[in-house]
Amino acid sequence: MRPIDDSPIVRDGKVLILAMDHGLEHGPVDFEPVPETIDPSTVFDVGTHDAVTAMAVQKGVAEAYYPSYEDDVNLLMKLNGTSNLWMGEPDSAVNCSVDYAVEEVGADALGFTLYGGSNNEIEMAEEFRKAQENARKHDVPMVMWSYPRGQGLKNDRDPETIAYAARQALELGADIAKVKYPGSPENMEWAVDAAGKVKVVMSGGSKTDDYAFLKQVEGCMAAGGKGLAVGRNVWQRENPTEILDALEAVIYEGASAEEALDR
Amino acid sequence: MRPIDDSPIVRDGKVLILAMDHGLEHGPVDFEPVPETIDPSTVFDVGTHDAVTAMAVQKGVAEAYYPSYEDDVNLLMKLNGTSNLWMGEPDSAVNCSVDYAVEEVGADALGFTLYGGSNNEIEMAEEFRKAQENARKHDVPMVMWSYPRGQGLKNDRDPETIAYAARQALELGADIAKVKYPGSPENMEWAVDAAGKVKVVMSGGSKTDDYAFLKQVEGCMAAGGKGLAVGRNVWQRENPTEILDALEAVIYEGASAEEALDR
Amino acid sequence: MRPIDDSPIVRDGKVLILAMDHGLEHGPVDFEPVPETIDPSTVFDVGTHDAVTAMAVQKGVAEAYYPSYEDDVNLLMKLNGTSNLWMGEPDSAVNCSVDYAVEEVGADALGFTLYGGSNNEIEMAEEFRKAQENARKHDVPMVMWSYPRGQGLKNDRDPETIAYAARQALELGADIAKVKYPGSPENMEWAVDAAGKVKVVMSGGSKTDDYAFLKQVEGCMAAGGKGLAVGRNVWQRENPTEILDALEAVIYEGASAEEALDR
């Protein structure tokens, strides 16, 4: 098993994943704030920024667009996902096999969503098991989108829930855990501690203003977080390069939000 | 992966699929307007028209009739489908394996229905995954019938729903997306944009008069659509050759509906 | 794929299947009218009549009794079936694999029930797919018992339903479709037309008097039907040879019911 720090998706022990699976998860409505983002090439162009260590997309987008970017972008293939037309308990279809992702499309890393607390948690955990053990054979890291959701979850941003989600990523064998930001550096620290050797990154969430967003990322890093997985908060901006420059400062150089914005 | 434009089912980047799986999906009642169409040979004869780039049928029909037409027709094997006797949430049985379709029956392309929003969406997406990845091994293109339907879908012709359907085809790895016409070229353009490099074709729907039908197809092409998948609107006419001549003009030569009808 | 007319279960393009799976499907009560029929040997003896082209039984009966009859009877292994103790939506367990039927027991043909319209239709269709594609590898014909039944079916003898059932057999890849007789030669003709190249045979149903029964078979043949799959209407008679003689005349020689009874 190759150390996660030797993976191309890690830079100085840190990670910035640019996600663009919103067309599947949320629908094309997510591209309306910046209409040209409906064209995946636009977001792949953004992904060539040095701050970005991997782009997370679904199989079809990778097949169609990644060949033009494989020299400049590391591919994180998101293995499962589903549309929000789905009305059942939270669940996620496995849309890509590990073999196909690694051997045919050239993925550098793999991503998998687990909805802890959903009535489909057990099925999803078993699908994760198969993917994770196969990922190990290919020596490719596994990122878990660890999102408690569904029956019985009243507050998916409760600090204990987020810490539990981070721990699930450790217990089940992920290398990186993507969790929602639990509101404060103290809460984030609990999640980071619970994850042990697993790197915790916060998810970017819906678009907020630059300062508020960078302040959260600063808090995440201060708490021992290892970075960010972000989509809308980057490519729903008119100038994504600016915010990526700032994120680069906060994540890799330890800058504060204020310092990053002042550069 | 062979470029889709090099596939025999594509002509000058465009596609006209003649579908005849109505005996399974709707029952023999669909053949009543032109009774001889109950004999698949009749429709295969229509499919030899130059405008038609592929015929879409179920396995049994292909086994029994395609051998007589394999020199004149490209076969698009529809892999799933179900009768309308089915009363459950929208779903579609996988009636043909990819290996059998390609190796035993000689399919040039494969078709698969996805009912986004159905309680069976996730199962169908996973069946699609297996078929799609196997299709790639055989280097045969995959056409998705992307039809949101079922619990929670109030309006399956809502423009956003159609654009979402087209995007699902891209995200999940189809080469061609068959969607319902969303009512206007502007709406169709949204779907075309959402599908990125995936070709979008409109579905023909139930029979309408020549002008109305051709005007829709003209609108589809103007919006960047790449053609049509049609059944009843061709073979429920007394003279299908006439409408195919007109469709050929609109789809491959850029004619307007009026021009095509005046020829 | 060997032409169905070259199969040992076809005689001059026609078929007479003697079925005896009633012990499973209905229970031993079906043998009470002629008590010795509870012994499968009795019915196998009947099956040696020249008019019979195949005997349809379940695996266990074939294993135990067919070895004594393999020179005189063609074996049609019924692959699925279930008891009427079952109270769920219509469904049928797969009781025999294709490999076992053909390689170990020596089946000349295979039979499979599909309950279109049942909540289990899709699962059954997928089981049929696997059996049918494997049957093709063994070059053994597949007979579909196509019986719409279950939720949503109000009248399983409605002519349109029967024609739909026959069409399902064609679309899904059967060689022979067994359907209920829809009441008149005109209705039967619709089913025959809908089935295209697939041979349609009527099912014998519960016991009726000789004339009424033969008249139905005559109507079936006149409509283009290719024969009969019959159980109780033969072996629930005291003298099954007489009715088989008459059926031979109607099915293979084109006799009317009256002519057949006058011989």
Next chain:
Amino acid sequence: MRPIDDSPIVRDGKVLILAMDHGLEHGPVDFEPVPETIDPSTVFDVGTHDAVTAMAVQKGVAEAYYPSYEDDVNLLMKLNGTSNLWMGEPDSAVNCSVDYAVEEVGADALGFTLYGGSNNEIEMAEEFRKAQENARKHDVPMVMWSYPRGQGLKNDRDPETIAYAARQALELGADIAKVKYPGSPENMEWAVDAAGKVKVVMSGGSKTDDYAFLKQVEGCMAAGGKGLAVGRNVWQRENPTEILDALEAVIYEGASAEEALDR
């Protein structure tokens, strides 16, 4: 396929199976009448009696105790079974694979429960199919515990139900059918007839007095039954040897209950 009469679990065409899966099916409470029977060795010792042709146990018991008895006892591995803590529709987990039973533990025969009429009947029948076809490969006989039970079954000792159960064993491919005693030799005869070439044995049921029990076995044999599968009625007695001596007389020597008790 080796003739069942050549199997080590058959003696002169007859069978006496000593079952001890009660620890799983009923719980340790079944051992309370004779507390030392909680130790499987005690019952294995009983099983060395000449009258016993096979001992039926679950995998774990076989693994732990059979090695000490393999020279003196024939092993019938019960492949499925479940605890009575289970509150769902009657069902039975497959606790042992055929390969493991035969190749690793040395089973001479296999046993499988089918709950006809349960909502799990179809799943159980399909599990039986896989086990039965694999058993044939190993040339090991298959005993079906054929116990209609569950939704829709009002009376599981109704003579027609028992005859149906016996017939299911024949139709599905068992070699021996274990059924409940239907109350009289006449009713048992119906079951025996329905089973055709399949040997029918009665199940011993809960403990009764010597005479009543032996009288039932006598009735079973008179009706053409081939023996008994018994547990509590043997090892819940203080002196199991006595009742086995008597059973030996009734089953293999055709003695009446009275004769057997007088010896």
Next chain:
Amino acid sequence: MRPIDDSPIVRDGKVLILAMDHGLEHGPVDFEPVPETIDPSTVFDVGTHDAVTAMAVQKGVAEAYYPSYEDDVNLLMKLNGTSNLWMGEPDSAVNCSVDYAVEEVGADALGFTLYGGSNNEIEMAEEFRKAQENARKHDVPMVMWSYPRGQGLKNDRDPETIAYAARQALELGADIAKVKYPGSPENMEWAVDAAGKVKVVMSGGSKTDDYAFLKQVEGCMAAGGKGLAVGRNVWQRENPTEILDALEAVIYEGASAEEALDR
């Protein structure tokens, strides 16, 4: 099959399993009493105590931390487990395959939870079967966490229920059964008897005071139990070495609780 007493996880026929899967089963809240236990290294350090014959953890924890301890700790890989966010009937996802556990991570033993009486009991028993038979191939012992729970279970500490749980472990093929302590040595003896050759260990449960806890363990050993599987009652103490010293005396040296505390 290697005798269980030759396994590295057994010392003089006895077992002390230190479990730390609480991060998955209960969440990070279990680490709050001794905050540093959130770091798995802390608990692995505890596990190097001579009294501990194996540490039970989930796959991810083993992958990340076991390599540093493989010379000093025997690994018991817990194969299934689930979070308490799960609101369905008791169930447990299979999070690790046997092959992966043994071949890739170096497990010395395997653990599996069975919730007898749950509506998922049958599925879990079948998953256990596959794991157990594969474990035999690798000659690695199998420990069953046998915990009746779910629909129909009113009292999971009822002595009969605990004895039943122990018997299930025997019948299904475990080597060691972990059960809850049923309240008295007499009750524990019933469980020990019911388990036959299977070693029974009590589960440590939630934290109690030293004397009460050691008295239970003394009672377990007196009843023929073979040890303990414990988590919180060890690592939720400030000085886990002290209690392990005492447990060593009680389990391996036959000391009473009082003697063990007086040392």
